[in-house]
Amino acid sequence: MPSFRAPRGTRDLLPNEAARFVRFGRVARDLADRYGYRPIETPIFEQSAVFERGIGEVTDVVEKELFRIARRTEEAEAWALRPEPTAGIVRAYVQHGMQTWPQPVRLAMIGPMFRYDRPQAGRYRQFWQFDVEAIGDPGPAIDAEIIELGHRFYSEVGVTEVEVLVNSIGDKACRPAYLEALVAYYRGHLAALPPAEADRLERNALRLLDSKHPSMAVINADAPRITDHLCATCEAHFGAVRAHLDAIGVPYRVSPGLVRGLDYYTRTAFEYYVAGREGQQQALGGGGRYDGLVELLGGKPTPGIGFGLGLDRVALVLGEQSPAPEDGVPLDAVVVFTDPGASVERLRIATGLRAAGLRTRADLGRRRLGRQLEAADRDGAHFAVIVGDELQEGQVGLRDLKAGTQRLVPLSDLTRELGRAVKQHHHGEGG
Numbered sequence: 001m002p003s004f005r006a007p008r009g010t011r012d013l014l015p016n017e018a019a020r021f022v023r024f025g026r027v028a029r030d031l032a033d034r035y036g037y038r039p040i041e042t043p044i045f046e047q048s049a050v051f052e053r054g055i056g057e058v059t060d061v062v063e064k065e066l067f068r069i070a071r072r073t074e075e076a077e078a079w080a081l082r083p084e085p086t087a088g089i090v091r092a093y094v095q096h097g098m099q100t101w102p103q104p105v106r107l108a109m110i111g112p113m114f115r116y117d118r119p120q121a122g123r124y125r126q127f128w129q130f131d132v133e134a135i136g137d138p139g140p141a142i143d144a145e146i147i148e149l150g151h152r153f154y155s156e157v158g159v160t161e162v163e164v165l166v167n168s169i170g171d172k173a174c175r176p177a178y179l180e181a182l183v184a185y186y187r188g189h190l191a192a193l194p195p196a197e198a199d200r201l202e203r204n205a206l207r208l209l210d211s212k213h214p215s216m217a218v219i220n221a222d223a224p225r226i227t228d229h230l231c232a233t234c235e236a237h238f239g240a241v242r243a244h245l246d247a248i249g250v251p252y253r254v255s256p257g258l259v260r261g262l263d264y265y266t267r268t269a270f271e272y273y274v275a276g277r278e279g280q281q282q283a284l285g286g287g288g289r290y291d292g293l294v295e296l297l298g299g300k301p302t303p304g305i306g307f308g309l310g311l312d313r314v315a316l317v318l319g320e321q322s323p324a325p326e327d328g329v330p331l332d333a334v335v336v337f338t339d340p341g342a343s344v345e346r347l348r349i350a351t352g353l354r355a356a357g358l359r360t361r362a363d364l365g366r367r368r369l370g371r372q373l374e375a376a377d378r379d380g381a382h383f384a385v386i387v388g389d390e391l392q393e394g395q396v397g398l399r400d401l402k403a404g405t406q407r408l409v410p411l412s413d414l415t416r417e418l419g420r421a422v423k424q425h426h427h428g429e430g431g
C-alpha cells in the first residue's frame with residue numbers, strides 16, 4: 001500500500017484551521033467592499049515572463065523560488081505558478097485596457113501563492129494572501145489609505161499589537177546614485193560578505209540590504225541609507241505619506257533599512273510586524289508603490305500601489321495569541337430520531353428547515369439517540385429536533401440542548417418555532 005502525503009512545504013487545512021482561513025477571507029472581503037476595492041481573480045499560473053520581467057530576474061522570488069511548471073513539448077510558452085499577485089493583476093490591467101476606466105482602479109483578491117522555497121516555520125511552498133491594489137494614482141493619500149486598510153485588517157481579524165514600518169526607496173531619479181554609494185560600501189566589506197551575497201553585489205545591491213543571511217545584519221547596520229539619498233520629489237512624497245498617516249491616526253515607524261524583495265517597488269515601501277518581532281524575517285505582510293510596473297508589462301506609464309498580507313502567518317500569530325481552535329459557524333439544529341426506520345422523514349424535515357435558512361444537519365445513520373444528541377452537542381447545535389412516535393400525530397420534539405428543556409411542537413409550526421428560538425438565542429448571546 002502506498003502511503004501518500006501532502007507535498008513538502010504544503011499542508012492540509014483541516015476544519016478547525018480551514019474555518020480560520022474562511023473567516024480571514026470574510027473579514028478581508030468585507031473590508032475590501034467597505035473601502036471600495038472590487039474583487040478580481042487572475043489565474044494561479046502565468047507566462048513565466050510576467051514574473052521575470054515584472055518582479056525582476058535578480059530577486060530571490062524569481063531566481064530561487066519561482067515554481068516553474070514543466071514545459072510540454074507542444075507549447076511555446078513557459079509557465080510558472082504565481083509567487084505573488086501584483087504582477088498578474090497588473091498584467092490583467094494592461095490586457096483589459098483598465099487604463100480607460102476611472103482611475104485609480106481599486107482591486108482586491110484572496111488566494112494561494114506558490115514559492116519553491118526551503119520549507120520552515122511560517123514559510124510554505126503554498127500560502128495564502130489577502131492582496132489589494134490601487135492602480136493609476138501617484139499618491140500620497142492613496143498610500144496612506146492602503147497602509148491603514150492593511151492595519152485595520154489585522155485588528156478586525158484579531159491580531160493585536162501590529163506595528164507598521166514604512167520607508168521610501170526612491171525612484172529612477174535618485175536610486176542610481178544611492179545604489180552606487182551602496183555598492184561602494186559593500187565593496188569595502190567584500191571579505192566579510194557571504195559568497196551568495198558577494199555574487200549579487202554587482203547585479204542587484206539592494207537585495208543585500210534585504211538579505212536573510214545572519215552575518216549581513218552587522219554589515220547592513222552601517223550601510224548608507226536610502227532616506228539620506230532621496231531626491232526632492234521622493235522626499236516630498238514620503239513626507240506627505242507620513243502626514244496623511246498621522247492625520248488618520250495610523251501608528252507607524254520609519255525604518256530606513258526596509259527595501260522589500262521585489263524589483264518593481266518605488267518610493268513607498270511598508271511592512272507589518274507583530275511588535276517586537278521585526279528582527280526575525282517574519283513580516284506578517286507588506287507592500288509598496290510600483291510606479292514602473294505597468295510600463296514594464298507593456299502598458300502606458302501608470303503609478304500603482306498595493307499590499308500582500310500573508311494569511312498563514314496571521315493564523316500562526318493568532319494561534320499563539322489565542323490558542324482556542326475556531327469551530328467555524330455552529331449549526332442551529334440537528335434532526336435526530338428514536339425510530340431508525342424514518343430516514344425519509346428526517347431528511348424531509350431537515351430539507352424544509354434548510355430551505356427556510358436554518359443551519360441544520362440530519363442524523364441519517366442508525367445509532368442510539370444518546371449518541372446522536374452527544375454528536376449534536378459536539379457540533380455546537382443549540383437545538384435538536386427529535387423525530388419519534390409522535391410524528392404519527394403530526395408532532396416532533398424540540399429540545400434545547402443548552403438548557404436541557406424539551407417540548408412537543410406541531411410539525412406545521414416547526415420552522416416558525418425553531419426560527420424564533422434560534423433568533424432569541426442569538427439575541428441573548430449578543431446582549
Ligand code: AMP
Pocket residue numbers: 084115117122123124125126127128129261282283284285286308309310311312313
Ligand atoms: P513578500 O511578497 O515576500 O513580502 O510576502 C508578503 C507576505 O506574504 C509576507 O509578509 C508573508 O506574510 C507572506 N509570505 C511570503 N512568503 C511566504 C511563504 N513562503 N510562506 C508563508 N507566507 C509567506
